[in-house]
Amino acid sequence: MKKKVLATLNKCYSIAPLKYMNEDYILVASEKNDPCYLFDLEGNVIATIWDEPGGTMSMTQIPDSNGIFLATQKFYSPDDSIYSEIDIVYPTELFKWQTKKLCHLPFIHRFGILKTPKENYLIACTIKSSHTFIGDFSTGGKIFAAPLPKDILNIKEPFRFNVIKDELYHNHGFYIIHRPEGDFALTSSDEGVFKVEPPSSERTDWEISRLIEDPTSDATLCDLNGDGKDELITISPFHGNKLKIYELDENNKYQLKYQHPDSMPFLHAIWTDKIDNKPCVILGYREGEQELLQLIFDTESRIYKCNCLDKHCGPANAFIYHNKGKDVIISANREIDEVAMYTSE
Numbered sequence: 615m616k617k618k619v620l621a622t623l624n625k626c627y628s629i630a631p632l633k634y635m636n637e638d639y640i641l642v643a644s645e646k647n648d649p650c651y652l653f654d655l656e657g658n659v660i661a662t663i664w665d666e667p668g669g670t671m672s673m674t675q676i677p678d679s680n681g682i683f684l685a686t687q688k689f690y691s692p693d694d695s696i697y698s699e700i701d702i703v704y705p706t707e708l709f710k711w712q713t714k715k716l717c718h719l720p721f722i723h724r725f726g727i728l729k730t731p732k733e734n735y736l737i738a739c740t741i742k743s744s745h746t747f748i749g750d751f752s753t754g755g756k757i758f759a760a761p762l763p764k765d766i767l768n769i770k771e772p773f774r775f776n777v778i779k780d781e782l783y784h785n786h787g788f789y790i791i792h793r794p795e796g797d798f799a800l801t802s803s804d805e806g807v808f809k810v811e812p813p814s815s816e817r818t819d820w821e822i823s824r825l826i827e828d829p830t831s832d833a834t835l836c837d838l839n840g841d842g843k844d845e846l847i848t849i850s851p852f853h854g855n856k857l858k859i860y861e862l863d864e865n866n867k868y869q870l871k872y873q874h875p876d877s878m879p880f881l882h883a884i885w886t887d888k889i890d891n892k893p894c895v896i897l898g899y900r901e902g903e904q905e906l907l908q909l910i911f912d913t914e915s916r917i918y919k920c921n922c923l924d925k926h927c928g929p930a931n932a933f934i935y936h937n938k939g940k941d942v943i944i945s946a947n948r949e950i951d952e953v954a955m956y957t958s959e
């Protein structure tokens with residue numbers, strides 16, 4: 615793939631698509647006290663959404679809105695996130711945005727919106743609940759959820775979540791899976807990987823089921839081998855160095871099928887989509903060789919394999935989109951302060 619450096623952004627971290635004025639854009643924000651930029655699909659910087667405070671772990675657009683999105687701010691690290699919050703970011707004039715607080719939520723790390731035919735739900739995960747010293751993870755994080763307000767810009771009452779699960783240590787991983795029957799989330803922690811399903815027309819409660827018990831930092835689902843069943847691809851343990859793939863057995867339980875032989879220190883980026891019309895997972899690790907990788911299933915050799923797309927870049931997160939017949943990866947190469955675009959030839 616052909617690489618193009620789009621911008622220098624200190625400790626760039628979070629990436630999200632944004633629909634605005636009937637056009638598609640890409641948001642990239644920093645985890646430090648630094649800006650959030652808006653890029654067009656060609657990779658040009660179109661606007662600066664904010665200059666500060668940054669500390670942005672997650673961003674997601676309000677469904678069917680014109681450029682309104684939610685973002686975490688003031689999460690500068692697991693040990694510097696007591697003042698973290700979820701903010702509403704909304705346009706006030708052409709290519710200019712303002713921010714206002716939706717809620718204060720200490721240690722909020724990842725969040726997203728689950729769409730269902732009945733309701734849209736905001737789901738948020740805290741990485742822990744408190745600490746008394748640097749590196750203290752002695753308290754578990756929580757999963758919070760609430761219906762998404764219909765008119766989020768005009769909320770009259772303070773926004774409040776319900777806790778739907780707690781005691782999740784190193785509660786780091788969060789990935790939304792979109793399915794025709796409805797969205798669900800995967801969360802990952804020392805307790806394993808959980809499938810979190812919102813209330814439906816058949817039930818009024820959240821349904822939370824554990825897919826695996828192995829300590830996990832991040833996870834996603836993708837049918838890489840084409841057997842019609844999703845494999846579970848994981849990074850383990852917390853901020854760990856192991857890439858694992860689980861397959862469903864005859865009892866519909868996930869069993870470890872493959873572990874990559876190489877150590878990938880501080881594996882962090884994970885995103886699934888298609889490149890060259892073949893399912894793949896984009897991965898990145900932040901120490902050692904700091905590679906950006908493409909995980910595929912080789913149909914000829916019948917094995918899982920990783921192709922290196924870039925080295926010495928240290929991706930924190932990556933995102934795939936498709937533009938003018940090309941497959942495009944946007945990577946927040948955090949360790950070298952670089953927002954980069956990789957385009958299929």
